[in-house]
Amino acid sequence: MTCKDCKFFYPVAEGEFDYEQGKGDCVNALQDSKGKYWLVRKAKEDAPSCANFKPNLK
Amino acid sequence: MASAAVLAEIKQEMNLETNEPFGKAIWDKKLKEGPGSTPKTKHLYKRCRWAHTAGGLYVDEEIKISLQRARLYTEAHKANAGEISVIQRAKCLEHYLKNCDLYIQDEEILVGVNSARPATLELYPEGGAANMFDYLEDETLCPPELYDEGVEMVEYWKQWSLSAMCERYVDPEDLRVMSSAVTGETPVWTHFYTNCIPPYQSVLEDGLEKRIEWCEKNIKNAKAKLRQYPWNGEENFPLFEKIDNWTAMIISAKAVIGWARRYSRLARIIAEDFDLSDSVSGANQRKKELLEVADICYNVPAKPARGLKDAMQSKWFCYMIVQNIERYSSGYSQLEDDLLWPYYKRSVIDKTGQPMTRAEAIELIECERLKVCERTVTKGRWMRIIHPGINDLHILSIGGLDENGNDMSTDLTDAILEAALNIHTNEPSIAFKYSPKINEKTRRLVYECVSQGYGFPSIKHHERNTKHSIEKHDWPPEVAARWALVLCMAPGATGRYSTQHSRNEGGGGIDGPNQGLLALWDGYDDWFSKSQVGVHTGDASKFTWEELLKAVRTQIENSAQLMFMNKEITSYAEGKRLESPFLAIMDDWNVEEGVGAYERYNKPYTNTWSSYYPGPLAIADDLTAIKYWIFDKKKYTMAQLLEALKANWNGYEEMRQEFLSAPKFGNDDDYADEIARWVFDTSTDVWETVKMLGAPKGVQHIAQSVSAFVTRGPMVGAEPFGRRHGEPTHDGGVSPYMGLDKKGPTAVLKSVSKLPHDRMKGNQLNQRLPVGLMRESEKGFDVWTAYMKTWHDLGIDHVQFNVVRTEDMRAAQKEPEKWDHLIVRIAGYSARFISLSKLAQDSIISRTVQELG
Structure with a gap:
């Protein structure tokens, strides 16, 4: 999983x-x-997910 | 007699039903309920991240440095190597604003920060190595993992920093003297402290998009001029630099709009995607607030402010950029009620733009006061030390009269004062432009703030200061009338056009007491630097009275010369290395002319001033004691005095008591007051003789002290008037020495009135008044008003009051945890008493309480 897949990631x-x-x-x-x-x-976007990662279910 | 109707109106507005004196009722209410007029501001007060320092150290131990700004600025500086400096600066700002972390705190309705996290300090490597190492080598502030990276940055900036450039123009011997701190403030480029008045009106009225269009049009016109036949080098050559300046302004302003809109996005994300159920406002209300914040941050500062909420946010964004991000700069220097009144009127009175209630406006002002208290500031240790109990000098101005003598106070003026009464923060301080013509309600609220012990509003004589700016700075009457204090004491022009942008134009100072002492010791300082820091003026043991006066003047001239030379060197260097294109685009003059923010050639409303701090009354009391006992009474010789001073009066107590008993300034005694007049006139002559750039009438002169009267005690040797080495010196600029004004408040005012106020830009007077009269008596306002009439009639420049009980201060020294609400006036600012050093606390306690009435 990468940052792009995280609930807390917001594209600009x-x-x-x-x-x-x-x-x-x-x-x-x-x-x-x-x-x-x-x-x-x-x-x-492609950074490895961190400890705060939550999957984006939207 | 004070009007009962006015008091009743204030009580009603502040929801205070009581038959007790107003001051006591509001004091008791705050002790019982805590500060803040609403649940939001009560909450924000409780969790406020106070960022003040004491003894040069940050009181909150959680405060640490961050290298985010330094890192992003360094990256951009390297990436744009070889670019014209002003454009390089714009690109550094742009890179930072694009990539910096942002945050919004719980319950905030005013957003925008200058640091990567709450309670972090950002550094300014372009200033120079001294400040960087000050922070990097402080283990309490610098996380170990940042040290090496910070040192690498210092290495990189060595060739590009302000310090490196300034040092080129200074003789090493002069540099040693200036760095000794004995003759006066060390150079700006070592402590990286500056001050300015951002011309906020332009952004609030126009919005940045319009100003960008103006710059674009100027570039287009300039390029068209370049293509005109026949070529005219005289006219065209300057256009190249102007085009660079306008280009840098455009880059900066676009970046600031983008940065504000990043806040807009963040606020919307928080509102829509995060749990807000723990908000004191309730989740729904908080969501609504955040969506409104998102809307506001999208609108401003790009576009004109639609109402008070936009105006406050736009001002805050500009403040963050100009005084925290693009550069660090001290001050909160606006004529707040004049600036915001059109928007307050639109929102609160007319309800035609961003409609809100008066109570909501007051809540917003309280929020801003708390946000100022949270501002994290990195300035040199020198400045942190002389600003104990605060994070910075934040002083906003209100009140005054327009050019036709009409009262400029409005309902917003009153709302600002009521917010200060509610929230009980020492920052920002408030300066009130006093005139008896100002309406009673506003004067009553000023009095009530004073009676709470805030030490503010500090009070400046409106008419006297306006007249001074017309006569000495040649400002037009409508500009001169709308002055605001730049820092503690100096008026500066406000508005859209040609405001003060740098400390090198106005600010800084030399030490008062040491000029007299250097004359006694042939320019040698045996107390702090142990070196020759003044000029050789001869063996004082053989001086006649006239020779002594001449030696004093020579020392003043020499120290002042170093200061003025250093100010102009720094001014030149900051124009070359440290331009602030965002500040420039805010100022109509800079945009019109296509010049940088620090340009001072042909500047219309120049504001050249500098100070004595601490003030020079020590010289006066020293000379008076010498004249009295040595040249008039002939009881002692100069040689005997020098011997006693060299011993720090040890073993000479009887003699010290006699010198202490000599006439003193502040007792309406012409013997002392005439010598004080000589000191002030001589100093003002020296200042006026100096022709700094854009100051044909000379530099304007101020006597003040900040807190230097305490912190500089160790740098000032034993004095002839009886003070020992290390003890506090005279506070204020014209305040009698603590405890030596023995003839009451009118005698103080009469002594002070004999000084040349008309020739000077400011003279700081500290007075202490009794709590019983001011806070706990029905007649306090009338008595104080009569005092203020005398003060005003005598044409005295300034006065500020401590209203605090000695027993309360003693109790706070014993149990500080119970007294975090106790605020006192230091000099040009107010501080929480418990954050002061014991010596500073004792010096406040020692001030004479003047009985009025």
Whole structure:
């Protein structure tokens, strides 16, 4: 499985400012001692899945 | 008499049903319920990620450095090697904004951050090695895995950094003196601290897309001019550089629009795909909020603001870019109520764009105040040390009169003050442009904030400051009237056109007390640097009074000369190496002329100023004590005094007590006050003699202290007026030495009024007033208003108040965990008392409480 198959992977539409072929957004809800936040990082579609991986069932 | 109707209106707006004095009721309410006017802001206050420092260290131990910005900037700089510098800078910004991590925190309705994660610090390798190593070598801040990569970056930037360029123009001996920190602030390029006033109006009114079109049209016209026959080199040659500048502006502005829209996407994803059931607003409401955030971030800053929500978000995005990402810059320098009033009116009063209630607007302002408190800042240790208890100098301005003398305060002015009363944060500080012509409700709210002990609003004399800018800077009256403080004390032009962009235009300063001491020691500093840092002015043991005054002036001239030279060198270098094309596209003058953000040739509203910090009153009290005991009473000789000072007064206590008992500034005693006048006039003469670029009338002069009156204590030796080495120096710029003003508040005002306020751009006065009168008495407002009338009539530039009980501060020293709500005024800013060093706390406690009424 790769990032592309993950529920938290969001492709960036062509024409968007940050569009880059083969890359998308990885969005996760995170929690630390102060509170919750939602983080977006750039991810490669074909990168191996990480520990946060959840299958995209859409 | 204060109007009961005004007070009743305020109580109603703040949902306060009480017969107690208003100040006490609101204080008790906050202690009972906690700060915040809504569940959202109560929650955000409780989980606020305070990012302030104390003693140069970050108080929150979870704060660590990130190298994301440094890494992305380095990548882009390498990838665009050889490109024109301003375009290279634009491409660095673009690369960062495309690839940086973003986050939105729970309950936020105002989004946009400058760091890879909450509680992380981003670095600026283009500034130079000193700042980078300051952070990399601090094991409490630098995760070990980042160290080697950081060092590699420092190595790469050695040839490209601001520091490297500036050092070329400075004689090594001068560099040693400037770096000693004894004569004044160390060079900007070592601590990488700067300040600016972003011209927000242009973006809020036009939107970036319109400004991009303007740049594109300028490029098109310039290219058409190049093709005109016959060729005219005089006219055409400058167009090449202008085209580069406009091109860089376009790249930057497009990148900022794209970055804002990344937030829009993120907000929508969170709203639609994530569990929001734990939101204090409820899942449905939170989803609605996030979808609205998505809509707002899509709209601004690309397009004009439709209402207050757009305007606040657009301003925040621009602030993040200009003062946190494109460069680091201090300040929160806008005339907030003037800037936002059209949008507030549209949303809250007229309900024609983004309609909202007044209470919702106040909640949004509270959210912004908390977001400022969370801003993570990386500035040199020098600056962190002199800013204890805050993360940065954030000072917004409100109030004032327009060019026709009409009150500019609006319902938004009041909403800003009410939000400050609700949320109880020390940041951002507020400066109020005071005039008795301002309506009573606004003045009452100013008073209520002061009575809560915030130390703000700090109060500047509106008319005096406006007049100064007209006379000394030649600003038109409509520009001069709309000033906002750049940092603690200095007015700067606001609006769309030619605002101040750099500390090298206005900012920085030399040390006050040391100029007098260097004159006593032939320019040698035996207390901190153990080196010759001043010029040789001769053996003071043989001085006559006139020779002593001449030596003081010579030391002032020498230290000032180094400062001004350094400011202009840095200004030149930042234009070559560190351009900020996004800041440039915000400013109508830069776009019109096609010049970079740091261009100062022919700048219309130039704002050249610099300070003494700490202020120079120490020189005055020192000279007064010397004149009194040595030249008038002839009880001691200069040689005896030097011997006692060399011993740090140890073994000379009787003599010290006598020098302490000599006349002191602040007691309406002409003996001391005339010498203080000489010090201020002489200094202002020196400043006015200096002709910095775009300042034909000389550099404007400010006396202030930030917190340097405490933190610089170890750098200032024993003083003739009785102070020992290491003890705090005079606070403020014109505040009498703590505890030595013994004749009451009117005597202080009279002494201060004898100084040349009309010649100066600012003079900081700290006063301490009793809690019983200010917070717990019905007559406080009337008494304070009478005091303010005297202050205003005397034409004094500034005043700010501490309203805090000594016993509360003592209790907070013993049990700090119970007193995190206690705020005090330091100098140009306010801090949470428990975050201050013991020495700083003691210096606040030692300030004289002035009894009014």
